[in-house]
Amino acid sequence: MTGIRVVAVMSPLPSNFSPPDPQMSVEASFIIGDRVLPSRYSLAPLAGYTHLAFRRALRELGGLGLATTDLVHATQLVCGHRHSLELIETHPEDRPLSIQIFSGRDDHLVEAARWLEAHDYQGVDINMGCPMAKVNGQGGGARLLCDADNASRLVEKIVSAVRIPVTVKMRLGWDRESLASPMLARRFEAAGVAAITIHGRTRQQGFQGGVDLEGIRATVEAVEKIPVIGNGDVRTIEDAERMRQVTGCSAIAIGRGAMLDPWLFRKLADVAAGIAPREPSADEQVEFLVRHFTLMSEQHGERSCILFRKFAAWYGARLGVPEDLEHRLRQFESRTEFDSIIHEIRNRHGERRTPIATALVRVPNGPVERW
Numbered sequence: 001m002t003g004i005r006v007v008a009v010m011s012p013l014p015s016n017f018s019p020p021d022p023q024m025s026v027e028a029s030f031i032i033g034d035r036v037l038p039s040r041y042s043l044a045p046l047a048g049y050t051h052l053a054f055r056r057a058l059r060e061l062g063g064l065g066l067a068t069t070d071l072v073h074a075t076q077l078v079c080g081h082r083h084s085l086e087l088i089e090t091h092p093e094d095r096p097l098s099i100q101i102f103s104g105r106d107d108h109l110v111e112a113a114r115w116l117e118a119h120d121y122q123g124v125d126i127n128m129g130c131p132m133a134k135v136n137g138q139g140g141g142a143r144l145l146c147d148a149d150n151a152s153r154l155v156e157k158i159v160s161a162v163r164i165p166v167t168v169k170m171r172l173g174w175d176r177e178s179l180a181s182p183m184l185a186r187r188f189e190a191a192g193v194a195a196i197t198i199h200g201r202t203r204q205q206g207f208q209g210g211v212d213l214e215g216i217r218a219t220v221e222a223v224e225k226i227p228v229i230g231n232g233d234v235r236t237i238e239d240a241e242r243m244r245q246v247t248g249c250s251a252i253a254i255g256r257g258a259m260l261d262p263w264l265f266r267k268l269a270d271v272a273a274g275i276a277p278r279e280p281s282a283d284e285q286v287e288f289l290v291r292h293f294t295l296m297s298e299q300h301g302e303r304s305c306i307l308f309r310k311f312a313a314w315y316g317a318r319l320g321v322p323e324d325l326e327h328r329l330r331q332f333e334s335r336t337e338f339d340s341i342i343h344e345i346r347n348r349h350g351e352r353r354t355p356i357a358t359a360l361v362r363v364p365n366g367p368v369e370r371w
């Protein structure tokens, strides 16, 4: 990536600030609150996909900065709901990490943020982008974009309740007629958020249409100091370059592109370091599959056999494995069976040619009002 190689200090330095490792490329690092992130490329949450095992496997490939968990229901988190506790499970190697919370209730969000701080989490992200009816119906997710006073008050309450950096992930607005993100970003900055991630679509769009880079740019230009992280449709080095150049954003969050190409972060780090981006070998790709499942087993034991099945189509396409092997990957019941499938995959990958993009993360379809 071209550009002036300076550390972009986006917010006042905290008293306990220590400068980044001089070995680290200054172009590559950036700061959110008191957190120095090793890369400008972060993992956007994809509920159901960006779980602990995937994050760890991805981090081992290199180049990934901040990762954010799937959205976690604030109320259920503080009540100790098993699923929510599972979503926030982490590991010393799973750093830097932010936990994303959602709710239509201010008090529950504040309580959840306090709880996270008390349990040593380093960052909390508020979801203001989720388009799903069950979240919006309770006043959470993208619904918060519809009432700037309410959303700003909420942000203020959370920021004043904790010392860890509070960030917001939002969309451009509810629909084309209400593109509120520049105004909201300004107000959230005044309320004390440490960074904003902006997905360049409205709630009305869902995942349809191209991402609006000008809309992201307007949001970037609206804030004074805090970093704005651009998000949406970044799947290649060129997409990332365009996102940075057109929008002027400080950093980029990548969601589906990380599923399409887990090596994208490493490639972006290569470019930042001035070397040719390395493509993974076929062996490396199989190793990633094995590592993903192994890490999942560490967390979930035998249940991981069932949990891993949803990745069968994706790995099948990625590795070009024949239908029968993909089918077995969708049905295996033990580690022994998994190992035997891997043995076959090592011998037979590349036999089938399926465009990886067809196995990309599914998004809801149909009218967004019915999601």
Ligand SMILES: Cc1cc2nc3c(=O)[nH]c(=O)nc-3n(C[C@H](O)[C@H](O)[C@H](O)COP(=O)(O)O)c2cc1C
Pocket (backbone or CB within 6 Å): 044, 045, 046, 047, 048, 069, 070, 071, 100, 127, 129, 130, 169, 199, 231, 232, 233, 234, 253, 254, 255, 256, 257, 361, 362, 363
């Ligand atoms: C299956 C799926 C699950 C998602 N889950 C979340 C979520 O939990 N929290 C959130 O803020 N955004 C979520 N998103 C939105 C993504 O983080 C991101 O904003 C969007 O996919 C656009 O970026 P991308 O093109 O890089 O994927 C989800 C998107 C998808 C497709």
